[in-house]
Amino acid sequence: MKNKLKNIALLFVCLVFISMLQSCFLFPGVKSTYTAPDQDTHEQNGFVKATIINYALDGCGFMLLLEDGKKLEPVNLSEEFKKDSIKVWIKYQHYKGNSICMAGEMVTVTAIEKGISQASGAQFQDKNKK
Secondary structure (H helix, E strand, O other), X not given: OHHHHHHHHHHHHHHHHHHHHHHHHHOOOOOOOOOOHHHHHHHHOOOEEXXXXXXXXXXXXXXXXXXXXXXXXXXXXXXXXXXXXXXXXXXXXXXXXXOOOOOOEEXXXXXXXXXXXXXXXXXXXXXXXX
């Protein structure tokens, strides 16, 4: 009787294992499509990641540091975003004009949104931070 129960249990475990293994091969074209929802929708809508930095040189104020290390000098950054080290999503246009700062390209910010909060653990990383 005990031997028969062991055989039934072993058969059940084998069937479960085979079912799990077979499901991996049954849908070979299915891949994970998960992306962080905030990043995916913002990038699809033309936003780029940036970090607001207080560039304390003569004639310079708050600038935008892009992921690739490029610095942008916004001509219309609102007071709400004039804080150092804030992660944001931005859309911008090139601005034709002269600047005293000359540390980055002058731009007009056409849209800006705060990045994901650090509390969520999913905030984008500043690759150029030293």
